Amino acid sequence: MTPSPTPGAEARLALGAGIGCYLIWGFVPLVFQAIGHMGVSPWEIVAQRTLWAVPSALVFVLAARQGRQVLQVFRNPRVLAWLTLSALLIGSNWLLYIWAVNSGRVLETSLGYYINPLLAMAAGALIFREHIDRIGLTAIALAGVGVAIQAVALGHFPFVSLILAVSFCGYGIVRKRVEADAQTGLLVECLILSLPGLAYILWLERAGAGHFGADLPTTLWLLACGPITATPLMLFAWAARRIPLSFMGFLQFMGPTIGFAIGIAQGEAFTPVRAVSFAFIWSGAAVFAFGAWRRSRAVQRAAADVAEASGAL
Numbered sequence: 001m002t003p004s005p006t007p008g009a010e011a012r013l014a015l016g017a018g019i020g021c022y023l024i025w026g027f028v029p030l031v032f033q034a035i036g037h038m039g040v041s042p043w044e045i046v047a048q049r050t051l052w053a054v055p056s057a058l059v060f061v062l063a064a065r066q067g068r069q070v071l072q073v074f075r076n077p078r079v080l081a082w083l084t085l086s087a088l089l090i091g092s093n094w095l096l097y098i099w100a101v102n103s104g105r106v107l108e109t110s111l112g113y114y115i116n117p118l119l120a121m122a123a124g125a126l127i128f129r130e131h132i133d134r135i136g137l138t139a140i141a142l143a144g145v146g147v148a149i150q151a152v153a154l155g156h157f158p159f160v161s162l163i164l165a166v167s168f169c170g171y172g173i174v175r176k177r178v179e180a181d182a183q184t185g186l187l188v189e190c191l192i193l194s195l196p197g198l199a200y201i202l203w204l205e206r207a208g209a210g211h212f213g214a215d216l217p218t219t220l221w222l223l224a225c226g227p228i229t230a231t232p233l234m235l236f237a238w239a240a241r242r243i244p245l246s247f248m249g250f251l252q253f254m255g256p257t258i259g260f261a262i263g264i265a266q267g268e269a270f271t272p273v274r275a276v277s278f279a280f281i282w283s284g285a286a287v288f289a290f291g292a293w294r295r296s297r298a299v300q301r302a303a304a305d306v307a308e309a310s311g312a313l
Contacts, residue, residue: 010242011242014239017236021232021239022254023255024228025232026255027258028232031221031228034221035222036101038217044211045222045225046091046098047197047198049226049228050193050197051197051201052222052226053225053226054187054190056229057230057234060230066183069180070184079179082178093167096160096167106260108160111158112161113252113256113259114146114281115162120169120172120252135288136288139291141284142281142283145280146277146278146284150281152273153273153274182237
């Protein structure tokens with residue numbers, strides 16, 4: 001029987017999972033842009049995404065031997081209702097995100113995912129009673145100023161950014177509360193979303209407007225939507241149940257920073273005001289990273305003191 005990981009080892013694995021999911025999400029705009037350039041609409045991309053995520057999620061469930069837990073979810077109306085809510089939140093997030101990155105608004109999506117950590121930390125403090133020290137509050141203040149300046153730089157109320165932030169923060173809150181493991185919850189979410197997705201795909205194919213099977217490159221890209229969707233969501237859900245939501249929030253600065261670089265590389269406007277806003281945001285991330293490093297050092301020193309005192313007894 002494989003031994004369970006120690007708390008420290010599990011925390012490191014959760015941190016690695018969190019970093020991995022945000023790295024994938026950082027580069028994923030390039031995938032949806034490539035599919036969009038093939039003439040596939042955001043609605044069809046989301047539908048194909050939900051459909052092909054099911055086999056990938058099923059592989060994770062089988063690997064974790066959680067098939068029985070999936071059946072228990074469908075017998076538990078309360079858990080199923082929570083997962084239906086999380087599925088609706090992430091599905092709406094996907095649709096708006098794919099539309100935005102294919103409409104030349106990558107920087108707006110980047111702003112949305114810079115706002116989300118602020119919401120995540122607020123939710124962590126208000127809902128889960130997570131403690132935020134002075135360094136964390138300083139980091140939030142710096143990032144908050146940066147987000148406010150960024151909104152002014154856009155020249156209009158950032159609806160896209162705010163909806164993306166609220167929907168994903170809501171998804172993280174629900175997944176942290178729901179009584180289902182990461183793999184189980186992901187498969188149930190994908191199954192819920194795949195029903196309207198499959199209906200829409202069949203309607204498109206019947207109307208002769210579908211793109212699946214039209215040519216090999218498009219078909220392969222659409223099939224790739226499955227693992228591209230399921231893998232980071234599974235990593236996120238697994239990590240979110242094991243490390244504070246506030247810490248997950250600041251890890252998310254990785255994703256929008258990559259998206260920011262993509263937007264700039266693709267020629268989106270980067271004004272001096274936007275430069276100032278991102279300077280504040282990156283300063284907030286740096287302050288938070290320093291605070292996390294200092295807390296880690298304090299924990300290590302305390303553990304060493306305990307071990308030394310035990311050895312002296």
